[in-house]
Amino acid sequence: xxxxxxxxxxxxxxxxxxxxxxxxxxxxxxxxxxxxxxxxxxxxxxxxxxxxxxxxxxxxxxxxxxxxxxxxxxxxxxxxxxxxxxxxxxxxxxxxxxxxxxxxxxxxxxxxxxxxxxxxxxxxxxxxxxxxxx
Numbered sequence: 001x002x003x004x005x006x007x008x009x010x011x012x013x014x015x016x017x018x019x020x021x022x023x024x025x026x027x028x029x030x031x032x033x034x035x036x037x038x039x040x041x042x043x044x045x046x047x048x049x050x051x052x053x054x055x056x057x058x059x060x061x062x063x064x065x066x067x068x069x070x071x072x073x074x075x076x077x078x079x080x081x082x083x084x085x086x087x088x089x090x091x092x093x094x095x096x097x098x099x100x101x102x103x104x105x106x107x108x109x110x111x112x113x114x115x116x117x118x119x120x121x122x123x124x125x126x127x128x129x130x131x132x133x134x
Contacts, residue, residue, distance in 0.1 A: 067102040
């Protein structure tokens, strides 16, 4: 039963570390906020509201699950990009965006023309994954 005590102590340390991380984030948020203009502060607060209003029951985008769905179907990022946009000039950009979405290097936003993020989320929904309840 010694291992149970070790596990219990490790979990206590982990909980304490999580609290420290949260406090560090909160301090950084406060510092960032204080350095903004009044208009920027308003936008900042709106974004915080969006985070707090997020339905916790609906998880944030699971990049590994999205990648697994695509790879389980035997579809490359390039092939999926070709499905999402017919313009060959745009397919490379969409393929790169998919790679970034699936590897945590890009937020799912509407920055790309062609509506690639929306098309990508629609494709995921068609294949059983709907993280934002579209």
